[in-house]
Amino acid sequence: MHELSVAISIVQSITDATAAEDHGQIAAVNVRVGAMSGVIPEALQFAWTPATRDTPLQGSELRVEFIPAAIYCENCSDTVELPGQRLVCPVCQTRSPRLVRGRELDILSVELQPESQHAS
Numbered sequence: 431m432h433e434l435s436v437a438i439s440i441v442q443s444i445t446d447a448t449a450a451e452d453h454g455q456i457a458a459v460n461v462r463v464g465a466m467s468g469v470i471p472e473a474l475q476f477a478w479t480p481a482t483r484d485t486p487l488q489g490s491e492l493r494v495e496f497i498p499a500a501i502y503c504e505n506c507s508d509t510v511e512l513p514g515q516r517l518v519c520p521v522c523q524t525r526s527p528r529l530v531r532g533r534e535l536d537i538l539s540v541e542l543q544p545e546s547q548h549a550s
């Protein structure tokens with residue numbers, strides 16, 4: 431399952447980034463997933479629980495912001511959002527290989543539990 435390895439690498443990079451400091455419990459992780467990234471948001475959500483097991487992120491919530499793909503259409507001289515994954519302008523049906531966005535796979539932010547909720 432491709433999304434599981436993606437989820438594990440997200441967990442790994444957050445763990446690496448926070449290991450040096452005492453950040454407390456992580457409550458939620460916000461990521462951005464583009465339509466053309468090859469990652470299905472629902473599958474990534476599903477993979478989060480096994481990926482975070484026995485890590486500092488166990489019990490945290492994964493929030494996925496989905497970014498629809500968009501191309502620049504020469505014919506329309508405009509950036510148009512795509513309804514799916516075909517690189518065809520939905521307005522004039524011209525093919526365009528110029529993907530403007532949709533390949534995102536970014537960790538946006540990490541939210542920590544409030545200090546008072548630390549397990550002692």
Ligand SMILES: [Zn+2]
Pocket residue numbers: 503504505506507510519520521522523524
């Ligand atoms: Zn067009």
